[in-house]
Amino acid sequence: xxxxxxxxxxxxxxxxxxxxxxxxxxxxxxxxxxxxxxxxxxxxxxxxxxxxxxxxxxxxxxxxxxxxxxxxxxxxxxxxxxxxxxxxxxxxxxxxxxxxxxxxxxxxxxxxxxxxxxxxxxxxxxxxxxxxxxxxxxxxxxxxxxxxxxxxxxxxxxxxxxxxxxxxxxxxxxxxxxxxxxxxxxxxxxxxxxxxxxxxxxxxxxxxxxxxxxxxxxxxxxxxxxxxxxxxxxxxxxxxxxxxxxxxxxxxxxxxxxxxxxxxxxxxxxxxxxxxxxxxxxxxxxxxxxxxxxxxxxxxxxxxxxxxxxxxxxxxxxxxxxxxxxxxxxxxxxxxxxxxxxxxxxxxxxxxxxxxxxxxxxxxxxxxxxxxxxxxxxxxxxxxxxxxxxxxxxxxxxxxxxxxxxxxxxxxxxxxxxxxxxxxxx
Amino acid sequence: xxxxxxxxxxxxxxxxxxxxxxxxxxxxxxxxxxxxxxxxxxxxxxxxxxxxxxxxxxxxxxxxxxxxxxxxxxxxxxxxxxxxxxxxxxxxxxxxxxxxxxxxxxxxxxxxxxxxxxxxxxxxxxxxxxxxxxxxxxxxxxxxxxxxxxxxxxxxxxxxxxxxxxxxxxxxxxxxxxxxxxxxxxxxxxxxxxxxxxxxxxxxxxxxxxxxxxxxxxxxxxxxxxxxxxxxxxxxxxxxxxxxxxxxxxxxxxxxxxxxxxxxxxxxxxxxxxxxxxxxxxxxxxxxxxxxxxxxxxxxxxxxxxx
Numbered sequence: 096x097x098x099x100x101x102x103x104x105x106x107x108x109x110x111x112x113x114x115x116x117x118x119x120x121x122x123x124x125x126x127x128x129x130x131x132x133x134x135x136x137x138x139x140x141x142x143x144x145x146x147x148x149x150x151x152x153x154x155x156x157x158x159x160x161x162x163x164x165x166x167x168x169x170x171x172x173x174x175x176x177x178x179x180x181x182x183x184x185x186x187x188x189x190x191x192x193x194x195x196x197x198x199x200x201x202x203x204x205x206x207x208x209x210x211x212x213x214x215x216x217x218x219x220x221x222x223x224x225x226x227x228x229x230x231x232x233x234x235x236x237x238x239x240x241x242x243x244x245x246x247x248x249x250x251x252x253x254x255x256x257x258x259x260x261x262x263x264x265x266x267x268x269x270x271x272x273x274x275x276x277x278x279x280x281x282x283x284x285x286x287x288x289x290x291x292x293x294x295x296x297x298x299x300x301x302x303x304x305x306x307x308x309x310x311x312x313x314x315x316x317x318x319x320x321x322x323x324x325x326x327x328x329x330x331x332x333x334x335x336x337x338x339x340x341x342x343x344x345x346x347x348x349x350x351x352x353x354x355x356x357x358x359x360x361x362x363x364x365x366x367x368x369x370x371x372x373x374x375x376x377x378x379x380x381x382x383x384x385x386x387x388x389x390x391x392x393x394x395x396x397x398x399x400x401x402x403x404x405x406x407x408x409x410x411x412x413x414x415x416x417x418x419x420x421x422x423x424x425x426x427x428x429x430x431x432x433x434x435x436x437x438x439x440x441x442x443x444x445x446x447x448x449x450x451x452x453x454x455x456x457x458x459x460x461x462x463x464x465x466x467x468x469x470x471x472x473x474x475x476x477x478x479x480x481x482x483x484x485x486x487x488x489x490x491x492x493x494x495x496x497x498x499x500x501x502x503x504x505x506x507x508x509x510x511x512x513x514x515x516x517x518x519x520x521x
Numbered sequence: 522x523x524x525x526x527x528x529x530x531x532x533x534x535x536x537x538x539x540x541x542x543x544x545x546x547x548x549x550x551x552x553x554x555x556x557x558x559x560x561x562x563x564x565x566x567x568x569x570x571x572x573x574x575x576x577x578x579x580x581x582x583x584x585x586x587x588x589x590x591x592x593x594x595x596x597x598x599x600x601x602x603x604x605x606x607x608x609x610x611x612x613x614x615x616x617x618x619x620x621x622x623x624x625x626x627x628x629x630x631x632x633x634x635x636x637x638x639x640x641x642x643x644x645x646x647x648x649x650x651x652x653x654x655x656x657x658x659x660x661x662x663x664x665x666x667x668x669x670x671x672x673x674x675x676x677x678x679x680x681x682x683x684x685x686x687x688x689x690x691x692x693x694x695x696x697x698x699x700x701x702x703x704x705x706x707x708x709x710x711x712x713x714x715x716x717x718x719x720x721x722x723x724x725x726x727x728x729x730x731x732x733x734x735x736x737x738x739x740x741x742x743x744x745x746x747x748x749x750x751x752x753x754x755x756x757x758x759x760x761x762x763x764x765x766x767x768x769x770x771x772x773x774x775x776x777x778x779x780x781x782x783x784x785x786x787x788x789x790x791x792x793x794x795x796x797x798x799x800x801x802x803x804x805x806x807x808x809x810x811x812x813x814x815x816x817x818x819x820x821x822x823x824x825x826x827x828x
Contacts, residue, residue, distance in 0.1 A: 413633045
């Protein structure tokens with residue numbers, strides 16, 4: 096008998112709307128019951144008094160770098176970082192080497208994750224072969240092998256006709272299409288957000304319009320095809336407005352935002368520190384505020400990290416030569432609490448929703464809830480413990496975070512995956 | 522950042538700039554004389570590390586160093602190990618292990634000296650970084666303007682300076698804007714729209730933009746022409762052949778400016794591309810004075826490292 100009893104925490108479950116002090120009993124990898132004064136013999140007890148007990152957090156946008164770039168991250172190390180960040184489920188983007196554009200690569204990731212990952216890992220398959228934007232990838236076979244969505248993240252499909260065909264197929268297969276919205280002609284040569292800061296620093300800019308143009312195109316194609324369509328790491332004011340508009344028209348359109356896009360702006364990019372370089376770039380204050388407004392008003396469905404590890408050797412270069420991307424799994428809860436909850440933008444129920452039922456509904460996963468019978472994925476976090484992020488202690492194989500040394504109030508305490516404790520603080 | 526470094530003018534205050542300019546004035550030679558030799562930096566080894574081709578700036582820094590008694594080594598990085606795939610940090614670490622006293626560097630990447638100064642404990646003087654800043658050029662331009670206005674108590678206060686050309690990609694323009702703005706100049710930036718991003722207006726107080734050359738130079742005390750930097754442009758800002766017609770400075774334009782207007786150019790000049798030959802050679806041109814002042818300013822900047 097494999098049982099775990101989480102006692103005395105404030106249990107918040109957006110799926111049922113529950114918010115009360117209770118115990119959670121887990122048996123054989125599933126939620127058995129929630130209630131007060133639960134007792135069971137032969138159980139491991141996890142004390143959660145004073146903490147929040149929530150469904151396991153889902154990060155629907157990470158890069159695990161395996162296969163192909165194991166010096167930057169592996170399925171094992173990325174999953175450890177996820178667990179330490181309070182995530183029980185992560186979805187990994189297909190831009191590995193080889194690209195995850197076939198059932199073979201998908202099966203490898205699924206198998207490897209089963210063997211070694213501390214959290215659930217669901218692969219996302221490529222839209223086009225090699226993510227080259229020309230021919231459709233083996234989407235049907237990948238779906239059978241276990242992908243939960245398709246995306247050419249980082250190398251968006253520029254050809255609208257190809258995107259249309261992908262969406263048509265995705266609709267038939269009932270699989271989500273995720274797009275990294277970037278018009279590559281408008282963004283070409285850019286290293287940061289185009290604005291006063293890029294002009295000041297003499298760096299080439301990426302205009303917000305590079306994202307907006309693509310979001311607009313995709314929303315029109317989603318309407319044309321009826322596909323379930325999701326905007327990855329949405330970062331601009333116009334994109335928030337357009338997604339909200341598409342939703343009012345009843346389109347099956349969703350979006351995610353990253354903590355870094357609402358926590359920091361291009362104003363913080365000084366000293367040419369490549370840990371502030373990512374795509375989409377850190378936008379201006381106006382955009383960051385619009386993203387938060389989108390979270391508050393319900394336009395945003397999920398918070399995702401876009402965890403993008405790069406080894407030091409790649410980030411220790413002139414700004415314009417460094418690759419795009421920062422790590423994010425271990426700082427997501429701390430940053431989101433700081434910017435959203437502690438600043439009274441949203442309540443805890445909405446906060447938990449953005450990490451649980453939000454992404455679960457987008458992906459149609461049977462997770463993100465504490466309903467009896469559901470997989471026993473649980474995230475325990477608190478609101479008040481003071482801690483400082485030390486990137487040198489990260490479980491990730493990479494160190495490219497702009498949040499090294501940042502002080503946080505509240506963060507993950509324990510991560511339970513399939514009824515087993517995957518990580519606890521200290 | 523090691524003390525004594527000079528990475529950009531944006532981070533210097535007015536007093537710091539005045540101190541450098543006053544010292545540079547001290548180093549200026551009398552007419553028809555060469556620069557005096559000093560022993561201030563005797564025993565210092567300064568490495569000039571140029572990752573981008575440059576003749577005038579490199580030679581100017583070398584002469585400045587030697588006039589102060591320092592030893593110099595100049596490296597054109599195209600011929601060094603960076604072409605073998607070594608990273609910038611490794612190249613610099615190798616150099617620093619040979620214990621020079623300071624590094625003067627030019628690099629095609631904006632912020633390259635700022636990036637290095639966070640990782641190396643050695644004074645760095647920026648001799649131009651990408652499209653960001655060229656601080657010694659900004660200083661020598663200010664000195665050149667002041668030379669013509671010595672009769673005034675604050676020679677830069679309220680003067681009208683028109684900077685014409687590829688502002689977007691110009692490190693010279695940025696350094697000049699930051700310096701001139703500190704001293705209360707009126708600055709008009711002018712060029713075709715794709716080379717004149719609207720955000721430039723907020724770069725510093727006293728800056729405005731113009732897309733029309735005659736409007737920009739009306740009543741100007743100083744006209745600074747910038748080199749058209751084709752190597753930094755992804756695409757042509759306007760149809761070929763139209764640039765000189767709309768943004769090239771010609772003699773007839775000078776009548777719009779103040780009678781004692783001076784025409785400046787950081788060099789190397791492209792006659793017939795951004796300014797006509799007649800303007801370059803006219804009495805109003807102070808292009809060679811700028812070059813001359815470069816040595817004085819760089820002496821002051823190098824001396825300042827150990828001040």
